[in-house]
Amino acid sequence: MLVDSHCHLDFPDFADDLDGIVSRARAAGIGRMVTISTRVRKLNQLLAIAERFDDVYCSVGTHPHNADEEDGIAPDELVALTAHPKVVALGEAGLDYFYDNGSPEAQARGFRAHIAAARATGLPLVIHTREADEDCARILEDEAAKGSFRAVLHCYTGGRELALKAVSLGLYVGFTGILTFKKSEALRALAAELPSDRILVETDSPYLAPGKFRGKRNEPAYVVEVAKVLAETRGVSLDEVSRQTTENFFRLFSKVKA
Numbered sequence: 001m002l003v004d005s006h007c008h009l010d011f012p013d014f015a016d017d018l019d020g021i022v023s024r025a026r027a028a029g030i031g032r033m034v035t036i037s038t039r040v041r042k043l044n045q046l047l048a049i050a051e052r053f054d055d056v057y058c059s060v061g062t063h064p065h066n067a068d069e070e071d072g073i074a075p076d077e078l079v080a081l082t083a084h085p086k087v088v089a090l091g092e093a094g095l096d097y098f099y100d101n102g103s104p105e106a107q108a109r110g111f112r113a114h115i116a117a118a119r120a121t122g123l124p125l126v127i128h129t130r131e132a133d134e135d136c137a138r139i140l141e142d143e144a145a146k147g148s149f150r151a152v153l154h155c156y157t158g159g160r161e162l163a164l165k166a167v168s169l170g171l172y173v174g175f176t177g178i179l180t181f182k183k184s185e186a187l188r189a190l191a192a193e194l195p196s197d198r199i200l201v202e203t204d205s206p207y208l209a210p211g212k213f214r215g216k217r218n219e220p221a222y223v224v225e226v227a228k229v230l231a232e233t234r235g236v237s238l239d240e241v242s243r244q245t246t247e248n249f250f251r252l253f254s255k256v257k258a
Contacts, residue, residue: 001031002227002242003249004220005174006092006126006154006202009035009056010045013206013217021219022053028221029242031055032249032256036092036126036154038063040073043081050086057256059126061091067102067110078117088255090118091126092154095139098131111139118149124252125151127171133162144169150252155204160190167198172252174200177210177218180229188233196234200252201226201245 004025008014014021025033035046037059046058060081062070078090093114095107111127118125129136136158143149152172156163163173175191178184191199203226205218210225231241250258 001246002029002201002223003032003034003246004030004203004205004223005034005152005200005249005253006036006176007033007205007220008038008207009033009049010042011206014219018049018052021221022056025220026055028224030220030223031246032057033220034059034088034253034256036089037061038092039066040070040078040081043087047084047086057086057088057253059089059091060087061089061093061114061126062110063092064094064096064107064110064128065099065101067106071106071109073110073113075113075116075120078114079120082117082121082123085255088253089124089126090114090121092128093125094128095132095136096128096130097135104135108135108139112143115139115143115149115151118151119143119147122150123255124172125149127151127153128155129153129158129162133158137162137165140166140169140171152200152252154200154202155208156190157187160186160193163190163194167195172198172200172248174202175226175230176202176204177208177214177222177226179226179233180211181214182211188229191230192233192235196244197248197251199230199245200248201230201241
């Protein structure tokens with residue numbers, strides 16, 4: 001079994017094909033899918049999907065692109081929204097300096113609020129970080145000093161230093177179809193180096209289809225292609241990567257039924 005630890009089933013790209021998307025994932029051996037929140041105020045849309053499919057769960061959070069739109073959401077509000085049995089994580093939240101879609105100040109406030117909620121609930125935080133390695137590392141260190149929390153750096157494309165810092169703090173690192181791209185040599189080298197008990201696979205679908213399907217809409221079934229390249233990169237079998245990343249998923253996303 002494999003798990004797609006990060007997809008966006010509520011996005012319009014999937015609206016007319018949701019049953020097909022889930023069926024193809026199941027046929028490909030994908031045992032669980034987590035559809036990730038980008039706006040707290042749209043949680044009901046995710047819950048409708050998660051409640052429709054037994055093997056689909058969701059998170060609650062504000063993507064850094066939407067940080068100004070949802071600025072000021074308090075940790076207590078996030079904590080309250082995790083009471084639903086299908087809400088198994090916080091986020092995605094974090095820092096994105098690649099696009100100018102959220103002020104750095106609002107992003108940082110949101111990031112810290114989500115960390116506080118993760119600390120309070122024991123649920124994992126799904127972290128989005130792009131072109132913000134130094135600030136992300138600083139916030140992670142600051143917050144870890146206040147008390148431990150669980151998290152994954154999802155769709156990792158950052159530098160080696162941030163990844164190793166995250167692992168040293170007990171966090172996880174998630175890899176997407178970017179790992180399969182020809183120009184991702186440095187990312188594959190990092191994927192080969194990280195401890196086996198700290199890695200996850202994901203699609204971030206409908207984006208970032210792996211090399212075999214590049215240019216097409218991505219979907220959870222394609223996480224198999226990410227796992228194949230991860231296995232090749234680490235010099236182990238696909239079965240081993242499937243076993244290890246699934247074990248890691250259930251350890252981190254411990255609210256999901258095994």
